[in-house]
Amino acid sequence: MRVELLTVGDELLLGDTVNGNAAWLGRRLADHGLEVTRSVVVGDHLDVIIEAVTSALGRADAVITTGGLGPTYDDLTRDALAAAAGVALVRDPDLERRLRDRVARAGRELRPMALRMADVPEGAKVLRNSAGSAPGLRVELPGGIVYALPGVPHEMRTIMDEAVLPELADLGARPVVARRTLRTVGMWESDVATRLAEVEAMDDVRLAYLPEPAQVKIRITVTGPGAAARLADAEARVRDLLGPVVYGTGNESLDRVVHRLLAERGATVATAESLTGGLIGAELTAMPGSSVAFGGGLVTYATEAKERLLGVPADLLAEHGAVHPDVAAAMAAGARDALDATYGLAVTGVAGPDPQDGRPVGTIFIGLAGPGELSIVIAPRLPVPGTGIEVRDVIRRMTVVHALELLRRVLLGLDVDDRSDAAQTDREV
Amino acid sequence: MRVELLTVGDELLLGDTVNGNAAWLGRRLADHGLEVTRSVVVGDHLDVIIEAVTSALGRADAVITTGGLGPTYDDLTRDALAAAAGVALVRDPDLERRLRDRVARAGRELRPMALRMADVPEGAKVLRNSAGSAPGLRVELPGGIVYALPGVPHEMRTIMDEAVLPELADLGARPVVARRTLRTVGMWESDVATRLAEVEAMDDVRLAYLPEPAQVKIRITVTGPGAAARLADAEARVRDLLGPVVYGTGNESLDRVVHRLLAERGATVATAESLTGGLIGAELTAMPGSSVAFGGGLVTYATEAKERLLGVPADLLAEHGAVHPDVAAAMAAGARDALDATYGLAVTGVAGPDPQDGRPVGTIFIGLAGPGELSIVIAPRLPVPGTGIEVRDVIRRMTVVHALELLRRVLLGLDVDDRSDAAQTDREV
Incomplete structure (x- = not known):
C-alpha cells in the first residue's frame, strides 16, 4: 500500500507556512505500518491541483491532500476533485444545517461564502469534522482513493484519526518492517556513524542519522522475516556501542x-x-x-x-x-x-x-x-x-x-x- | 523562470523532521522575485531521486535539492546527480584538503566515510560551504540546472545566499508581481475575508488567508503593470476596512x-x-x-x-x-x-x-x-x-x-x- 501526500497552498511554496501537516501525517502513517512514498506541495491553481492528484494516483494507491477546503476563494481542492472525477459540486443539506447551527450557537452572522464548505463532489463521502467547520472528503478516482483534509492542523488531525486511519489501516497489509528511533545528545553525527559501523554491516539493517541542535536521532530500520526480534538485537548493539549518550527512544524527548x-x-x-x-x-x-x-x-x-x-x-x-x-x-x-x-x-x-x-x-x-x-x-x-x-x-x-x-x-x-x-x-x- | 524544490530524506516522509528548509527556500526565492512552482519530498532511494530530479526539470528551469550530501551511507544525492548526468563521481583534491584541514584544526580523527563529501560528479561545479563540511554542487542536466545543497539548515542557507541566489537572480527576469503580507490578531478568518470583499473584487488583486493560533495573515498579491502602486492602494483599503486588528506587515511579529x-x-x-x-x-x-x-x-x-x-x-x-x-x-x-x-x-x-x-x-x-x-x-x-x-x-x-x-x-x-x-x-x- 503506497500513500502519497499532496499539500495545497501558495503559502507553503512562498514559505509563509512550514509544512507541519506533512510531517504529522508521515509520523501517523508510519506508526500504523503505512509508508509515505512521496510528498508534494503545489499552489492554489485549479489545473495544477488536478494534475498533481492524477499523477500521484499514477504512482500510489491512495492520496491524502491537505488544504484548500476552507471558505475563501483561494480554497480550490473541492473544485479540483470534482473536476478530476468529472462530476459537479452539490450542496450537502446536512453540512449546510451543521454550519448554520454552529453560527447560531456562536451568536454570529452566516457569511454566504461559508456555505462553500457544504459543497461536495457528487458521489463523494463526507468525512465529518468534529473540530471545526470544513469537512473532509473521500473521493474514489480511477487510480485510487483521495482523502481530502482541511489545512488547519487540529482539524486535519481530528479527521485523519477519526475517519481516515481506521479505513487505511484496514486496507494496508502490514509490511515486514520494524523501525525504532534512538535519541542521542552530545556527539557529532559522523562519530556516531563511525562507532556504529558494525551495525551498519548487519544484514537488512539500515541506519539513518537525523541531526538537530546538539542532538542526533538514529533511526534503525530492519526488514525481512523476524524483523522485530532482529530490531531488538540491533538496538541493543547500538546502545552498547554508544553508551549513555543514548537518552531515549521515539518521542521520548x-x-x-x-x-x-x-x-x-x-x-x-x-x-x-x-x-x-x-x-x-x-x-x-x-x-x-x-x-x-x-x-x-x-x-x-x-x-x-x-x-x-x-x-x-x-x-x-x-x-x-x-x-x-x-x-x-x-x-x-x-x-x-x-x-x-x-x-x-x-x-x-x-x-x-x-x-x-x-x-x-x-x-x-x-x-x-x-x-x-x-x-x-x-x-x-x-x-x-x-x-x-x-x-x-x-x-x-x-x-x-x-x-x-x-x-x-x-x-x-x-x-x-x-x-x-x-x-x-x-x-x- | 520556474524553480522546483526537491527535498531528499526518509526522515521527512516519516515525519521525524519538518521541512523547514523548503519554507526558508520559498521565502528567500520569493524575496528575490522568483517563484517556487512545486516542492517535492522523496526518500533515500537512488532510483527515486534520479526520477524526481529528471521529472522536475521537465516542468521547471532550475531545481534546488536539499539533503543527501552528508558523510553517511544514506546520503545519495551526489550519486543520483552523477547517474542523471551519466558521469562518474571523482574525488576533488581541494575539497579533500579542506576536510583534512578541518579535522586537524579540531584535533580530531578523520573518518574515512567523511571523504565521501569530497566526491563530485564529473564536470559539476563545487559550491563552497563556509559553514560546514558538505559542499553544495551545481550540475547542468539536459532540462536545466540542479543546485544541490546539504540538508543541515544553516549550511544550506549559507550556500544558498553565497552561491545560488546571486546566480539565480541574474538568470530570472523579475515578474510584474508585487506582494505584501499584513498580520492581524483577534478576528476569525471568514470575518476578515467578508470584510475585504471589495478588495477581492479589485482587478488583478488576489488575497490569501493564512490562519495561525489567534492570528490571520493576509497576503495581498497584485499582478500586471504598475503592480507596486496598486499594491499600495490595496493595502491602504485593507487597513481602512480592518482597523487596528492589523498590527504589522511581513516579518513584523x-x-x-x-x-x-x-x-x-x-x-x-x-x-x-x-x-x-x-x-x-x-x-x-x-x-x-x-x-x-x-x-x-x-x-x-x-x-x-x-x-x-x-x-x-x-x-x-x-x-x-x-x-x-x-x-x-x-x-x-x-x-x-x-x-x-x-x-x-x-x-x-x-x-x-x-x-x-x-x-x-x-x-x-x-x-x-x-x-x-x-x-x-x-x-x-x-x-x-x-x-x-x-x-x-x-x-x-x-x-x-x-x-x-x-x-x-x-x-x-x-x-x-x-x-x-x-x-x-x-x-x-
Missing part, C-alpha cells in the same frame, strides 16, 4: 526523561534563564503534570534582574559582566533557594548575533546547584552557525538541550566533565 | 511591535507565567536588544510558586484555585513590582488536556498591571481544538498571542473590552 528521573527521585528543579528567556521553563512544562517536578523559575534577562531576583552579587556582575561561570553558579543557587527546589539550573551566555561583554557569540555557561554543596558549571563549546539573525535561535535551542542534559547526567550519576567539547550540531568532518 | 511601542514610550514590561511556562518571555527575547524593554519575569507554574514569588494572597489561591481573574491581576502586579517595571503581564489558565480546579480546558485569564492603579483582566474565549495532547501546545501558543495583544492595545490606547469573544483560530462558519 529530553524534557520527558528529565521529568521521569526527577519524579523517581522525589526531586524538583527550578530554573534561572538569561539568554533563553524562558525556553527551558517552556520545555519543562510542555507535558501535562509537569508541576510534580517543576514549580517555576526566574527569567533574568537583563543583568540587573540577576541581582534583583536571584541575589547574584553586584560586585561579581560589575567585575565580570553577566556571562561568567561564577554568575551561572550564583544564578543556579538563587533559583534553587527562591523556589525551595532540590536543584537549580541556570544558563547565561551570548546568543548573538553580536558579541557581548567581550565574549564571542556561542559562549554559554550552565550552572547546576544541588542539595548541600553541589555546584557544577560547564561551558559547552557551541558551533556558531553563520553570522545572521538565525544564529540566535539555534544557540538558544542548543543551550536548552545542554542544560537539560547536564541535569540528566547529574541525576544519573554520569560524568559531566568530558562533555564540554563534545556536543555539536555542525556537520563535522 | 507581535513581539517586535510590542517592543517598539514600549521603547517609544520608555516603558518596560515584566512577565508572570503559569500555563505558558516561559513562552512569553522566550517570545519577548527572540530578538536581539530585548533587554531595553524586557528585564525578566517569573515562571510560576505550580500554585505554591505564585504565592512565594509573586505574593499572590494564600487565601485567594485557597478559595478560588490558581485559575481566577483576581489571581491574574495579583500575578501581574507582583511581576511589575518584583522587576520594578512599568507594566506587569500575567497569564493563568488551563492548557489541558485535562480540566483543572473545575475549569474547562481553554479557560485563561490575562492580567495587566500598569502604572498607578491600572489593572485589567481579560478572559479570551479560546476554541479548544480537539481533546488530545496537542491541545496543550495550541492553547499555550494562543495564550502568548492574546497576552502580547492585550499589552499592544493598552500601549496604543485601544479598546480592550470588545476582545474577549473575538479571537479564534478555529475555522469558523
